Amino acid sequence: MNGPLEQLSGELALRPLIISILDWAAVGLLLYLAFQLIRQTRTVWLIRGFLILSGAFFLSNLLGLTTLNFILDKILIGVAVAVPVIFQPELRRFLEQLGRGEIFTLLKPDRVPDFEKEALDELLDAVQDLSEERTGALIVIEQSPIDDRLLQDPGDTMDAVLSKSLLLTIFYPKTRLHDGAVLVRDWRIQSASVILPMSTQIPARQLGTRHRAAMGITEQTDALCIVVSEETGSISLAERGKLQRPLTVEQLAEALNRRYRRDEPPSVFTIPALGDWTRKLFPASSSQSGNND
Secondary structure (H helix, E strand, O other): OHHHHHHHHHHHHHHHHHHHHHHHHHHHHHHHHHHHHHOOOOHHHHHHHHHHHHHHHHHHHHHOOHHHHHHHHHHHHHHHHHHHHHOHHHHHHHHHHHHHOOHHHHHOOOOOOOHHHHHHHHHHHHHHHHHHOOOOEEEEEOOOOOOHHHOOEOOEEEEEEOOHHHHHHHOOOOOOOOOOEEEEEOOEEEEEEEEOOOOOOOOOOOOOHHHHHHHHHHHHOOOEEEEEOOOOOOEEEEEOOEEEEEEOHHHHHHHHHHHHOOOOOOOOOOOOOOHHHHHHHOOOHHHHHHHHO
16 A cells, blocks of 8 residues: 555655756756857947856845945846846847747857868869969978978068968069968968078979978978979979979879868757748748738
């Protein structure tokens, strides 16, 4: 007789605990969604300021700082009243995403802009144009920092965004910076018109000064060096004092991709697509008007 009653009483005692856990989990989820919604706006600084004021209020209460506690209390009341006005754009955005069934997209991990990939694409596009136009070029891709003492001339510091247009401008024959190498550091153009050390090896007759310079810098460092021949437009890649040549742009891209491209990690979870059924239940007025035209 006591067995079923004891089991029932245990279940009843366990139910408040489960409900409390679900309650706190829901609150945590709402707070996380709210933070994801506002964290890319200036409102996040208001939240931090509010948290600092709240911490100062509780600290002053513990230390018995009556006057400071009274002032902070009134300030926090004013802030609480102003919250709907301050967060009006964020609240509107939250309701719009909720109505479109897109609110759970905020749970997706952020995509970090892949500046390395963009810079590599710009570099390959520039090399292709330089090769087609038979414009000589020498591009050093730094791995570990290169000691300036290894360079015959460190060139002109630029610290500029790596782009196709800038590389083509630098190596244009009538510019002052074209006669030398471009040093790429952290996928930015660190300097131009850099004079590299020459290799002591004797290359083939058809290879010129640029190829010897590419071999020289890669003999003394772990850098990679791309060479575009001014005479033939052929592309070479120097590594550890060795030249890979001639290369097509596709072969160069494959070689660089093996070293620098990172595969995106698979998503840990799938976000439910709630937008479909919400649009079916509440079709947009614009689509209705479009059908009537």
